[in-house]
Every structure is written in structure tokens, then in C-alpha cells.
Amino acid sequence: MFEVKAYPEYSWSLSRHKLLMECNRKYAYNYYMSHNGWLREGSELAKSAYRLKNITNVEMFFGSIIHELIEKVVTEYLKTGVVPKEETLTAHVSQRLNQGFTDSKTNRLQWEAKPKHFTMFHEVYYNGAIPEEKIEEIKYRLSVSMKNFLESQTFKEIKDKNQTKVFEFEQFRTMVFHKTKTYIVMDMVYRDFKRGKWIIVDWKTGKSTDEDREQLALYALYLKQKFNLEDFSEIEVRNEYLLNGTNATYSLNEYDFLKVNHTFELSNEKMFSLLENVAKNQPVNLQEFEKTEHAWKCDRCNFKELCEMY
Ligand code: SF4
Numbered sequence: 228m229f230e231v232k233a234y235p236e237y238s239w240s241l242s243r244h245k246l247l248m249e250c251n252r253k254y255a256y257n258y259y260m261s262h263n264g265w266l267r268e269g270s271e272l273a274k275s276a277y278r279l280k281n282i283t284n285v286e287m288f289f290g291s292i293i294h295e296l297i298e299k300v301v302t303e304y305l306k307t308g309v310v311p312k313e314e315t316l317t318a319h320v321s322q323r324l325n326q327g328f329t330d331s332k333t334n335r336l337q338w339e340a341k342p343k344h345f346t347m348f349h350e351v352y353y354n355g356a357i358p359e360e361k362i363e364e365i366k367y368r369l370s371v372s373m374k375n376f377l378e379s380q381t382f383k384e385i386k387d388k389n390q391t392k393v394f395e396f397e398q399f400r401t402m403v404f405h406k407t408k409t410y411i412v413m414d415m416v417y418r419d420f421k422r423g424k425w426i427i428v429d430w431k432t433g434k435s436t437d438e439d440r441e442q443l444a445l446y447a448l449y450l451k452q453k454f455n456l457e458d459f460s461e462i463e464v465r466n467e468y469l470l471n472g473t474n475a476t477y478s479l480n481e482y483d484f485l486k487v488n489h490t491f492e493l494s495n496e497k498m499f500s501l502l503e504n505v506a507k508n509q510p511v512n513l514q515e516f517e518k519t520e521h522a523w524k525c526d527r528c529n530f531k532e533l534c535e536m537y
Pocket residue numbers: 250251252253254256518519524525526528529530531534
């Protein structure tokens with residue numbers, strides 16, 4: 228039976244860490260104040276925080292559609308051997324984007340009632356419209372992403388079924404890292420038998436960032452643990468950049484793993500320092516979560532309207 232818990236379960240992820248680094252108050256709204264906001268008897272603060280937590284933006288929405296679609300295409304391909312046409316895939320993404328725009332512009336009441344089932348863009352919620360330059364940028368991304376996916380090194384390699392084996396996507400969602408439940412979002416893992424390598428793939432629908440490598444190092448640690456690999460030399464990690472059709476494939480070194488362990492330890496320490504009761508994962512008072520001093524962060528924050536009240 229569904230049990231209502233006073234506090235959420237503690238877990239760690241890189242995105243949780245990044246959010247904490249961005250603004251402690253934002254972290255509190257997102258991971259604690261929104262808890263039980265989906266319940267009719269939830270507090271007004273919890274309901275508002277939960278609703279706002281579900282706001283997305285155009286780039287993130289586009290990225291999630293592309294990721295879902297690639298997973299579906301690869302799964303179907305492995306079952307049937309059929310590769311869909313680029314135009315079919317692009318039309319699907321376009322249709323989903325249009326639905327997102329329609330939800331944001333005209334279905335606000337429905338979104339307020341069921342924020343997980345409808346889409347609300349930050350741009351529309353706070354400014355009433357999506358800026359023209361963003362629309363142009365998304366149109367550009369749409370025009371190149373599916374072509375680059377179909378021509379990517381990864382998709383070419385997995386089409387050679389004699390040489391590769393793709394692992395079920397669901398296996399790579401959570402891990403226990405240093406006794407802590409840790410969420411991971413590994414886009415794809417496959418085995419290249421010819422070269423004797425495990426390949427971890429991350430599809431990128433935006434520009435490359437310094438964090439891409441750290442994220443993949445965490446995934447490699449998990450893979451080594453899950454499959455009892457002797458060392459990391461059997462693992463290759465790859466970022467596939469769908470905007471320009473390039474990829475970065477590399478092996479990781481000791482320094483990468485030291486770095487990710489270090490981030491994990493410091494991050495958990497900081498998160499625990501914001502708890503009143505660690506065993507229950509009960510947070511300190513909201514006012515004790517500091518607000519950022521950088522106004523530019525607030526401009527793009529989902530919780531801006533809550534922050535003005537509390
Ligand atoms: S509006 Fe600014 S201070 Fe408030 S939660 Fe968002 S980023 Fe933090």
C-alpha cells in the first residue's frame with residue numbers, strides 16, 4: 228500500500244549536486260519542500276514547490292524528447308532490424324515540441340492540476356512567451372539532431388549485431404555507491420566484442436561542458452562494480468554530440484576516479500550538514516538554506532515566485 232512519508236528518501240546524483248552548488252534554497256525547494264506536494268492534503272508550500280519543480284525549459288524539453296526517442300529507436304531496431312527514416316523521427320520530435328508549446332500557452336489550468344502530465348515552459352510561465360532566438364535555435368537543433376544520430380559512430384556500431392551487444396537500458400538507472408543510493412542516467416551501454424571493450428555512451432543535445440567527463444567517470448565506476456571488471460582499461464566512454472555530429476571517445480584515468488570520489492564525498496558532507504536529522508532525512512528550516520547572491524541565477528530559476536514569498 229502507498230505509504231505517506233514525512234520526508235523523502237535520501238539519495239545522491241550529479242544533478243542533485245549541481246543544483247546544490249547553484250543555490251542552497253533552490254535545492255531545498257526541489258528536494259525537500261516539494262515532498263508530498265502531489266497529495267491533496269499536502270501543504271500550500273509543498274504543492275507550489277512541486278508544481279514549480281515540474282517546470283521545464285525549451286532546451287531541456289527538447290533534450291528529453293531526443294533521449295526518449297533514441298532509446299525507442301534502438302530498442303525497436305534490436306527487435307526488428309528496422310531503421311526509421313530521418314524525416315519520420317524529425318516529424319515526431321516536432322509534433323512533441325508543438326504539444327509542449329500548446330500545453331504551456333493554453334493548458335495552464337490543466338498543468339496546475341497535474342503538473343507531471345502537462346508541459347510548462349519556464350519562458351512562458353514567467354515571461355509569457357518563448358523568445359524568437361530560442362525558437363530559431365531549437366529549429367536548428369531539430370534540423371540536425373536525428374540525421375547526426377543515424378550517422379553517429381555509436382548507431383553504426385550497434386547495427387553490427389555480430390560485433391556488439393547492447394544492454395537493457397533499465398539496468399543503468401540507480402547504483403549503490405559508497406553505501407548511498409545514487410541515481411545515474413546512463414544513456415547506453417554496449418559491448419564491442421571485436422575490440423574487447425565496454426562502451427558507455429552519453430547523447431548530448433547541447434554544447435560540450437567541463438562536467439561531461441566527470442559524469443562518465445561515475446558511470447564507469449558503476450559499470451566496473453556491476454560487471455566485476457578487473458580494471459578500467461576495458462571501458463571506453465563516449466559523448467556523442469548531436470548538434471555537430473562529432474563524438475569524443477576516451478579512456479579514463481586514475482585522476483578521473485579520484486575526482487569523482489572527491490566530489491561525491493564533499494557533496495554528501497554538505498548535504499548532510501543541511502539536515503536536522505540524518506537518519507530521517509529531515510531538513511533544517513527553510514530559512515537556513517541560503518539564497519544565492521547571483522541575480523542571473525534567479526532569472527532562470529523555477530522557484531522565483533516562491534522565493535519572493537518565503
Ligand atoms: S530564485 Fe534565486 S535565491 Fe531563490 S531559489 Fe531560485 S536561485 Fe535560489
